Amino acid sequence: MEDGKDRQFVTALARGVQVLRCFTAARPELGTTEIAAMTGLAQSTVWRLCHTLQRMGVLVAGRDPGRLRPGFGLLSLGYAALAKGGMAEAAQPGMQRIADRFGVQLSLATRQDDMMLIVARAEAPTILRLSFTVGATLPIATTALGWAWLAGVDAGRRDAVLARLDAGMRAEIEAALAHHARHGFVLNLRRAHPDVNSIGVPVVSPDGSRVMALNCGGAVSVVTPDLLAGPVAEAVRALAASLAPALGDA
DSSP: OOOTTOTTOOHHHHHHHHHHTTOOSSOOOEEHHHHHHHHOOOHHHHHHHHHHHHHTTSEEEOSSTTEEEEOHHHHHHHHHHTOTTSHHHHHHHHHHHHHHHHTOEEEEEEEETTEEEEEEEEEOOOSOOOOOOTTOEEETTTSHHHHHHHHHSOHHHHHHHHTTSOGGGHHHHHHHHHHHHHHSSEEEESSSSTTEEEEEEEEEOTTSSOEEEEEEEEETTTSOHHHIIIIIHHHHHHHHHHHHHHHTTO
């Protein structure tokens, strides 16, 4: 994370952000020992960072003694990121139309470290309800969102991320990227979740500098590979193309 060649890089600020990124929907409360283990920072450094973030109202005391959770100060920043005019709002109507038409679930996500952070969701009533919500993170290595993001970025960024992922996943990811090169989407059949089939499509800004990802899927008993690879893929690719120009302004 730290870059000794960048004189404008504020290490203390970056470490504070690193601490905040430890908190997710699956990990709403953490202790400083857990944060130190996750970040690789010294326990004393983590304690000072958490103390400062508490004083600012960004972190607050958790329900259990000695644990912390995000406070409303952090929530306000999240709402600012999703404010009117952002990609999440631009994508929502089109995502919901596809969800209702095919009885599927869609997510729009951006990369955060080696995870994909969901910024928008659309669902239709289905027999399978997944606990994915805005703010949840999913691994790049095993998900349609992650594979689609890798397919959309340039070779340099892709290789940098792949170098940090489990080498055992390389063949599967390469196969997904080859599928995208042929068909314009990645296909993830029961890999990210044993009961879910899904596809992923990158959303790439006109200059290629910004990449997000859309995925679409549902229960394997209803959302078949043929359905995904046919009309669903066509609809999601069209949505991604319509969103791409807006990504340049997001």
